[in-house]
Amino acid sequence: MRDRQREETRRRLYLAALDVFRRDGVQGCRIDDIAQKAEVSRAAFYFHFPTKEHVLLDFLAESEVPTAKLITELPASTTLEQLLTAAVESMAAVWQKEAALLVDAMTVSIRHTAVLDDREAGGPVRHLMAQRFKDLAARGELSSILAPDVLSDLFLSEIFVGLMAWGHAPHTPLETMLKATLQLFLQGAKPTAKAPVAAVVAKK
Amino acid sequence: MRDRQREETRRRLYLAALDVFRRDGVQGCRIDDIAQKAEVSRAAFYFHFPTKEHVLLDFLAESEVPTAKLITELPASTTLEQLLTAAVESMAAVWQKEAALLVDAMTVSIRHTAVLDDREAGGPVRHLMAQRFKDLAARGELSSILAPDVLSDLFLSEIFVGLMAWGHAPHTPLETMLKATLQLFLQGAKPTAKAPVAAVVAKK
DNA sequence: ATTATCTATAGATCTATAGATAATGC
DNA sequence: ATTATCTATAGATCTATAGATAATGC
Numbered sequence: 001m002r003d004r005q006r007e008e009t010r011r012r013l014y015l016a017a018l019d020v021f022r023r024d025g026v027q028g029c030r031i032d033d034i035a036q037k038a039e040v041s042r043a044a045f046y047f048h049f050p051t052k053e054h055v056l057l058d059f060l061a062e063s064e065v066p067t068a069k070l071i072t073e074l075p076a077s078t079t080l081e082q083l084l085t086a087a088v089e090s091m092a093a094v095w096q097k098e099a100a101l102l103v104d105a106m107t108v109s110i111r112h113t114a115v116l117d118d119r120e121a122g123g124p125v126r127h128l129m130a131q132r133f134k135d136l137a138a139r140g141e142l143s144s145i146l147a148p149d150v151l152s153d154l155f156l157s158e159i160f161v162g163l164m165a166w167g168h169a170p171h172t173p174l175e176t177m178l179k180a181t182l183q184l185f186l187q188g189a190k191p192t193a194k195a196p197v198a199a200v201v202a203k204k
Numbered sequence: 205m206r207d208r209q210r211e212e213t214r215r216r217l218y219l220a221a222l223d224v225f226r227r228d229g230v231q232g233c234r235i236d237d238i239a240q241k242a243e244v245s246r247a248a249f250y251f252h253f254p255t256k257e258h259v260l261l262d263f264l265a266e267s268e269v270p271t272a273k274l275i276t277e278l279p280a281s282t283t284l285e286q287l288l289t290a291a292v293e294s295m296a297a298v299w300q301k302e303a304a305l306l307v308d309a310m311t312v313s314i315r316h317t318a319v320l321d322d323r324e325a326g327g328p329v330r331h332l333m334a335q336r337f338k339d340l341a342a343r344g345e346l347s348s349i350l351a352p353d354v355l356s357d358l359f360l361s362e363i364f365v366g367l368m369a370w371g372h373a374p375h376t377p378l379e380t381m382l383k384a385t386l387q388l389f390l391q392g393a394k395p396t397a398k399a400p401v402a403a404v405v406a407k408k
Numbered sequence: 409a410t411t412a413t414c415t416a417t418a419g420a421t422c423t424a425t426a427g428a429t430a431a432t433g434c
Numbered sequence: 435a436t437t438a439t440c441t442a443t444a445g446a447t448c449t450a451t452a453g454a455t456a457a458t459g460c
Binding site for chain 2: 027103107110143145146150151153154158161162164167169172180183184185187189
Binding site: 043 | 420421422424431432
């Protein structure tokens with residue numbers, strides 16, 4: 001009973017905050033507006049969330065669920081192209097609906113992933129993807145020019161850059177944009193061209 | 205005389221702010237600390253800068269000067285590889301010294317480039333690079349999978365991701381990290397593989 | 409005398425916390 | 435009776451602005 005009430009209040013604050021974020025941005029909005037919309041006191045917000053940004057972290061966690069599920073269910077034999085195509089489609093489905101939150105979500109994500117130390121930070125998608133990349137590298141299906149987890153971060157970042165670029169230029173269909181971004185990464189991350197790569201790495 | 209005084213105060217606030225940012229981060233620090241360090245009132249800070257973030261925008265502008273100069277001086281015949289190599293080396297020189305400001309600088313940059321509308325936003329490097337990419341695309345030296353300015357944004361973002369990844373894993377030399385990132389992009393952005401690309405774009 | 413730079417300060421907003429209320433567990 | 439949830443509120447910090455000071459231009 002108490003738990004249910006607590007969760008209901010928290011949920012109301014969560015949804016109210018996202019609404020206000022979509023309109024005014026995380027930095028631009030007042031916590032009072034969120035609290036009023038959720039019909040609780042401002043202090044109740046602080047009881048449930050340490051800062052405004054933590055609401056977005058919750059949102060990021062929630063937004064990752066379908067993509068994480070999808071990646072988990074892919075068979076071990078999945079190729080790089082299949083993996084990335086599936087991930088991109090799933091992420092696009094989420095963010096196409098939430099373009100207004102994209103920039104705030106991404107900057108909060110960068111900040112928290114950077115502040116918390118190293119590779120522990122980030123959500124399940126980052127970890128699942130890094131693991132897949134490691135497996136693919138071991139099977140020789142991935143360029144060894146960079147460590148698999150770095151490549152994986154690079155890929156996820158590119159997708160977000162593609163999403164943001166789409167947010168600016170919505171005349172391009174999102175799917176076109178993301179598939180092209182994916183294609184660019186795939187061609188770059190192919191395990192071919194070993195000679196020039198080795199030369200560059202060896203230089204230092 | 206008055207102008208000189210003004211610039212001196214502004215400069216003191218600027219340097220004090222960066223110092224405080226390096227220690228506490230943009231979000232974590234108090235404007236009072238900056239003002240005290242610069243030996244002026246807190247309101248003097250607001251006279252010179254609308255927000256703490258605007259100090260970082262100034263810093264970003266300053267940090268771009270050498271790279272922008274370099275790009276401007278490259279001959280029209282410069283290849284994609286030469287352009288990117290030069291840009292990466294110049295950016296690496298700046299950020300290697302300012303790793304502590306990297307994450308804050310990047311998030312501020314994203315936020316402001318995203319908030320101000322479209323392609324007008326951003327510093328000279330973004331525009332010079334976009335122009336060069338356009339020229340290279342016209343000469344057929346660049347994949348036409350995405351618009352040249354989008355490709356250019358993608359490249360710059362990748363460099364920053366590489367820089368941040370290096371900030372987390374400083375056992376890898378920065379130069380190795382960035383050259384590898386560059387190589388990955390170069391291979392992806394080569395104007396080869398036209399068949400699969402066309403198919404993907406045509407799909408939607 | 410006018411104007412630019414900066415300070416002092418009022419009001420807005422945030423953050424921390426003491427205490428009220430109502431559910432829980434004994 | 436104890437504890438979790440939430441409110442009221444005090445203190446910290448931010449932001450806006452009225453006014454002081456000193457340089458500038460006439």
